[in-house]
Amino acid sequence: xxxxxxxxxxxxxxxxxxxxxxxxxxxxxxxxxxxxxxxxxxxxxxxxxxxxxxxxxxxxxxxxxxxxxxxxxxxxxxxxxxxxxxxxxxxxxxxxxxxxxxxxxxxxxxxxxxxxxxxxxxxxxxxxxxxxxxxxxxxxxxxxxxxxxxxxxxxxxxxxxxxxxxxxxxxxxxxxxxxxxxxxxxxxxxxxxxxxxxxxxxxxxxxxxxxxxxxxxxxxxxxxxxxxxxxxxxxxxxxxxxxxxxxxxxxxxxxxxxxxxxxxxxxxxxxxxxxxxxxxxxxxxxxxxxxxxxxxxxxxxxxxxxxxxxxxxxxxxxxxxxxxxxxxxxxxxxxxxxxxxxxxxxxxxxxxxxxxxx
Amino acid sequence: xxxxxxxxxxxxxxxxxxxxxxxxxxxxxxxxxxxxxxxxxxxxxxxxxxxxxxxxxxxxxxxxxxxxxxxxxxxxxxxxxxxxxxxxxxxxxxxxxxxxxxxxxxxxxxxxxxxxxxxxxxxxxxxxxxxxxxxxxxxxxxxxxxxxxxxxxxxxxxxxxxxxxxxxxxxxxxxxxxxxxxxxxxxxxxxxxxxxxxxxxxxxxxxxxxxxxxxxxxxxxxxxxxxxxxxxxxxxxxxxxxxxxxxxxxxxxxxxxxxxxxxxxxxxxxxxxxxxxxxxxxxxxxxxxxxxxxxxxxxxxxxxxxxxxxxxxxxxxxxxxxxxxxxxxxxxxxxxxxxxxxxxxxxxxxxxxxxxxx
DNA sequence: CTGAAAGCGCTAACAC
DNA sequence: GTGTTAGCGCTTTCAG
Numbered sequence: 001x002x003x004x005x006x007x008x009x010x011x012x013x014x015x016x017x018x019x020x021x022x023x024x025x026x027x028x029x030x031x032x033x034x035x036x037x038x039x040x041x042x043x044x045x046x047x048x049x050x051x052x053x054x055x056x057x058x059x060x061x062x063x064x065x066x067x068x069x070x071x072x073x074x075x076x077x078x079x080x081x082x083x084x085x086x087x088x089x090x091x092x093x094x095x096x097x098x099x100x101x102x103x104x105x106x107x108x109x110x111x112x113x114x115x116x117x118x119x120x121x122x123x124x125x126x127x128x129x130x131x132x133x134x135x136x137x138x139x140x141x142x143x144x145x146x147x148x149x150x151x152x153x154x155x156x157x158x159x160x161x162x163x164x165x166x167x168x169x170x171x172x173x174x175x176x177x178x179x180x181x182x183x184x185x186x187x188x189x190x191x192x193x194x195x196x197x198x199x200x201x202x203x204x205x206x207x208x209x210x211x212x213x214x215x216x217x218x219x220x221x222x223x224x225x226x227x228x229x230x231x232x233x234x235x236x237x238x239x240x241x242x243x244x245x246x247x248x249x250x251x252x253x254x255x256x257x258x259x260x261x262x263x264x265x266x267x268x269x270x271x272x273x274x275x276x277x278x279x280x281x282x283x284x285x286x287x288x289x290x291x292x293x294x295x296x297x298x299x300x301x302x303x304x305x306x307x308x309x310x311x312x313x314x315x316x317x318x319x320x321x322x323x324x325x326x327x328x329x330x331x332x333x334x335x336x337x338x339x340x341x342x343x344x345x346x347x348x349x350x351x352x353x354x355x356x357x358x
Numbered sequence: 359x360x361x362x363x364x365x366x367x368x369x370x371x372x373x374x375x376x377x378x379x380x381x382x383x384x385x386x387x388x389x390x391x392x393x394x395x396x397x398x399x400x401x402x403x404x405x406x407x408x409x410x411x412x413x414x415x416x417x418x419x420x421x422x423x424x425x426x427x428x429x430x431x432x433x434x435x436x437x438x439x440x441x442x443x444x445x446x447x448x449x450x451x452x453x454x455x456x457x458x459x460x461x462x463x464x465x466x467x468x469x470x471x472x473x474x475x476x477x478x479x480x481x482x483x484x485x486x487x488x489x490x491x492x493x494x495x496x497x498x499x500x501x502x503x504x505x506x507x508x509x510x511x512x513x514x515x516x517x518x519x520x521x522x523x524x525x526x527x528x529x530x531x532x533x534x535x536x537x538x539x540x541x542x543x544x545x546x547x548x549x550x551x552x553x554x555x556x557x558x559x560x561x562x563x564x565x566x567x568x569x570x571x572x573x574x575x576x577x578x579x580x581x582x583x584x585x586x587x588x589x590x591x592x593x594x595x596x597x598x599x600x601x602x603x604x605x606x607x608x609x610x611x612x613x614x615x616x617x618x619x620x621x622x623x624x625x626x627x628x629x630x631x632x633x634x635x636x637x638x639x640x641x642x643x644x645x646x647x648x649x650x651x652x653x654x655x656x657x658x659x660x661x662x663x664x665x666x667x668x669x670x671x672x673x674x675x676x677x678x679x680x681x682x683x684x685x686x687x688x689x690x691x692x693x694x695x696x697x698x699x700x701x702x703x704x705x706x707x708x709x710x711x712x713x714x715x716x
Numbered sequence: 717c718t719g720a721a722a723g724c725g726c727t728a729a730c731a732c
Numbered sequence: 733g734t735g736t737t738a739g740c741g742c743t744t745t746c747a748g
Contacts, residue, residue, distance in 0.1 A: 026442075026501075028741055039719045044743060054717060071523070076499040077439045078741035082724045084384075086435065097465035097677070099660075100458045107455035107482050114489070119496050122480050124465050131472070138477050141434040143384075165429070248664035272664065279666050282640065302457070302660055306606035306630065308637050319455070386725055397735045402727060412733060436725035440740045 027070045036066035043067075047074060080143070089118045089326055090139035090166070092132060095152030096124040100301065101318050102152045105171060108322025109148055116330060118145060136162045146329040148322070149173070154184055154216050171325040172318070174216075174339055183324045183340045187217050190314045190344030191224020191267075194295050197312055197346055198265040199232050202355040203293060206234075207263035209254055209273055211246035221269060221297060248276035255280025264292060264355055271296035271304045274311055274351075289353040299347050310349035317342045385428045394424035401425075405432060438501070447476045447684060448497035448524070450490060453510030454482040458659065459676050460510045463529060466680030467506055474688060476503060494520045504687040506680070507531070512542055512574050529683040530676070532574075532697055541682045541698045545575050548672045548702030549582020549625075552653050555670055555704060556623040557590050560713040561651060564592075565621035567612055567631055569604035579627060579655060606634035613638025622650060622713055629654035629662045632669055632709075647711040657705050668707035675700045 029047075033040045038059060045053045046063045055063075066072075080086040091109050096102040102124075110120045121144060123135030139147055140162065149163060150171035157173040159180065170182035198206050208225045211218050226236055240261055244250035251273030258266060258277075268274040274296035281288060288294050288309060296304060299315035320342050327333045328340060387405075391398045396417060403411040404421045413421075424430075438444040449467050454460040460482075468478045479502060481493030497505055504525035509515060515531040517538065528540035556564050566583045569576050584594055598619055602608035609631030616624060616635075626632040632654035639646060646652050646667055654662060657673035678700050685691045686698060 026741095029743095030741075040742075041720080041744080042718060045718090048743085056717065059717080073495075073498050073523070075439075075501060075741050076496075077435045077444065077501060078724090079743080080724095081433075081435045081439055081726090081741080082743050084724070096454075096461040097458065098461070100455065100461070103454040103456070103458070103461050103482075106480075107484065110482050114492070119479065119500070120481075121477065122464075123478070124461075124468050126465065134472070137431075138434075140431050142477070143433060143435060165431070248666075252666065272660070275664070276666075300660065302630070302658065306633070308606075308610065308634075384725095387727095388725080398726075399728080399736080400734055403734090406727085414733060417733080433725050436740090437727080438740095439725080439742090440727050442740070 026075075027072045028075070029072075032063065032066045032070055032072050035070060036063045038063060086143045086145060087118050088121045088139070088142055088144040089113045089329065090136075090142075090144040090147040091120055091122045091150065091322075092125060092135050092139075092147065093122065093150045093152070094125050094127050094132075096122075097126060099152055101316065102150070104318030105150050105322040105325075108319035108324075109171075109326050110322070112323040112326040116326070116332075118326070132160060133162065136160060136166075140165055148325045148329065150322075150325070154187065156216070167329065169325050169328045172321050179337070181328050181337060181340075183321055183328060183342060184216070185316050185321065185344050186341035187220025187344070188224040188227070189341070190297060190316075191221035192228045193224070193344065193346045194221070194267045194297055194314045195225045195228035197295050197348065197352055198267060198293060199228060199234075201265075201293060201352050203265035204232075204234055205240070205263045205265070207240045207242065207258055207261055207266045209251065209258065209266060209268045209277070210241060210243045211269045211273075212243045212250075213246060218269070225267060244273065246270050247272045248279075251276030251278075252280045255284065259284060259286075265352070266292060266294050268294065268296050270298045271300045271311060271313055272298075274313070275303050275307060278307055289351050293352040293355070295352060304347070304349070307351070309351050311351045312346075312348045315345045315347050317344055384433075385430050386433070387430075390421065390424045390428055390430050393428060394421045396421060444501045444503060445476050446479045446497070446500055446502040447471045447687065448494075448500075448502040448505040449478055449480045449508065449680075450483060450493050450497075450505065451480065451508045451510070452483050452485050452490075454480075455484060457510055459674065460508070462676030463508050463680040463683075466677035466682075467529075467684050468680070470681040470684040474684070474690075476684075490518060491520065494518060494524075498523055506683045506687065508680075508683070512545065514574070525687065527683050527686045530679050537695070539686050539695060539698075541679050541686060541700060542574070543674050543679065543702050544699035545578025545702070546582040546585070547699070548655060548674075549579035550586045551582070551702065551704045552579070552625045552655055552672045553583045553586035555653050555706065555710055556625060556651060557586060557592075559623075559651065559710050561623035562590075562592055563598070563621045563623070565598045565600065565616055565619055565624045567609065567616065567624060567626045567635070568599060568601045569627045569631075570601045570608075571604060576627070583625060602631065604628050605630045606637075609634030609636075610638045613642065617642060617644075623710070624650060624652050626652065626654045628656045629658045629669060629671055630656075632671070633661050633665060636665055647709050651710040651713075653710060662705070662707070665709070667709050669709045670707045671705050673703045673705050675702055 029040045029043050033043045043063050046060050093102045113120050125132040146167035148171050149168055151173040154172050159175050174182040174184055210222055229236055242254050244254040246269050274294055286292055296311050296313035299313045304311040304313050387398045387401050391401045401421055404418050451460045471478050483490040506529050508529035509531040512530050517533050532540040532542055568580055587594055600612050602612040604627050632652055644650055654669050654671035657671045662669040662671050
């Protein structure tokens with residue numbers, strides 16, 4: 001009555017299992033085989049639903065019953081040991097905690113990995129080089145199928161030496177080293193789309209508030225803006241391009257200058273600047289979108305969707321970045337080399353309206 | 359000259375390694391042993407830096423050289439297979455992609471897990487029950503040391519059946535089932551702290567805009583508010599408690615009603631509501647903190663730190679939640695049973711000022 | 717249709 | 733000090 005140790009007798013089913021359920025003796029393939037009166041090979045066959053192996057229906061049933069009653073769980077470690085190839089994909093990210101962006105990358109990568117039978121082993125380095133090194137080492141030791149190396153904002157990056165020991169793809173970052181694979185957002189197309197939203201509503205005098213910080217986004221978004229204007233036959237006016245620190249304070253601070261330029265619409269480098277600009281505009285007694293139209297970039301949910309009025313913007317496709325990353329790693333898509341650019345979709349809300357006198 | 363297959367001869371060091379470096383023949387312990395002219399046992403001993411085992415310095419060096427020149431990486435799978443216990447902790451989250459909150463939990467859990475030699479195996483279910491089931495199964499098969507089951511907002515939860523097969527702790531959620539372990543934020547203390555910030559600045563007529571949605575946060579934050587008032591000897595006035603949907607629109611919408619109550623300060627259920635309220639107050643020509651003081655809750659960085667003026671608020675300790683979860687799982691802290699409440703720190707910015715006529 | 721046996725890479729006695 | 737050996741839990745020929 002007192003001893004229930006070692007799970008002797010019935011399938012260890014203590015009424016109120018305490019901590020660490022049956023850590024004593026994890027049930028193995030062999031246990032199942034013995035219980036069902038067959039060999040381990042047979043059990044393995046039914047567990048893995050091998051189509052070719054013909055097992056008597058009666059035997060199969062007996063095995064299944066044994067599995068259920070013993071609560072058998074295959075040991076993935078042992079499985080990958082023999083198969084030689086693990087079912088892991090590593091994802092090292094430098095900023096899961098900082099923004100929701102990295103979260104989206106994780107989500108996309110995971111959905112796609114899962115779809116192909118892989119589990120995600122993730123490491124969040126928050127920019128700490130030592131942690132990053134440890135993370136990669138760990139992944140290497142777990143014999144991951146490959147590693148996704150991602151950054152929370154789009155930038156160029158150095159490739160850590162140990163990363164080269166694995167099959168890898170850069171996500172949301174890139175290297176100019178030849179032969180490396182990477183997926184990044186298509187900033188140029190994004191900038192073009194943002195501008196086109198304004199153009200479509202009849203605006204012709206469109207300002208662009210760019211970031212002061214050098215980044216592929218800075219160059220790309222500007223280029224897209226220029227291309228869109230050119231396509232619309234509007235000459236580029238350098239007067240209409242301003243720069244500010246890419247956050248709320250930056251957007252707010254540039255308001256006065258913007259107003260002097262006489263634009264009817266503004267395209268902001270990101271949603272955070274747009275948020276600051278909203279405040280600035282309001283202080284000047286201006287209303288959006290009637291007095292001036294605004295579009296942002298990033299589609300940072302918490303902000304864009306809840307500003308007054310909700311902000312039209314261009315979405316950074318982080319989910320897709322993660323998903324495309326694993327596809328590239330697994331060589332599932334066509335492109336398996338170089339930089340793959342992911343489309344940035346437009347998200348229209350109500351901060352833009354057809355221009356009154358257009 | 360043409361054949362380089364099977365890595366025969368020198369340590370497979372092709373000049374320009376293509377994809378999948380040396381997938382051909384991963385170097386094993388045995389390879390190292392042969393190269394160094396010792397047994398596998400010896401290599402194992404130096405790899406694991408066993409203190410007690412006495413190895414001749416000369417031998418140790420020979421082994422180390424072999425390891426380096428072959429580029430040997432221990433196989434974690436094999437290691438855990440023999441040791442019987444894996445070095446994984448599973449983390450299933452329902453919303454990494456939705457908010458930065460889950461990201462913080464991941465970060466905290468990972469740092470703490472790492473500190474104790476564990477790697478985090480994470481699964482992002484975004485609320486999808488099937489995915490969740492698969493995730494837990496996967497973790498069970500990888501023989502994780504235990505599972506952290508987390509939600510992105512603090513709530514009660516059901517415990518999935520398969521979760522019980524593992525050692526687990528609930529993070530940011532709880533169950534009233536006896537014997538389960540969980541870590542959650544201390545909402546009551548948080549609500550009290552938020553109110554006290556206002557009290558400390560001389561306010562006595564403090565409104566509370568609560569959420570309409572039932573949640574532990576709703577009850578806890580209100581209770582904290584009442585406790586703080588009571589301690590300050592201020593009678594509770596139901597008139598001063600309003601409810602609205604807990605986002606920007608909700609905060610904005612309740613502005614008019616709030617103003618009728620004649621409060622000198624408001625404590626909002628969360629930062630998003632405070633953001634909406636800022637807009638509402640501004641439209642009424644009121645200035646923060648001079649005309650009215652505001653505090654929020656959550657400390658949602660993108661918002662709170664960049665509102666005009668920056669919002670004083672109470673921080674939801676997600677990082678700590680993750681870290682404490684791991685500690686509880688590993689039974690490192692004192693408390694190893696029941697619900698552990700984590701302190702919510704106050705973050706003072708400039709949306710509160712000493713009351714003019716106090 | 718099913719069983720026996722070898723072996724995946726590594727650790728841990730236990731010899732020598 | 734260092735080598736031998738027996739598994740860890742599983743898959744996979746190869747026999748029967």
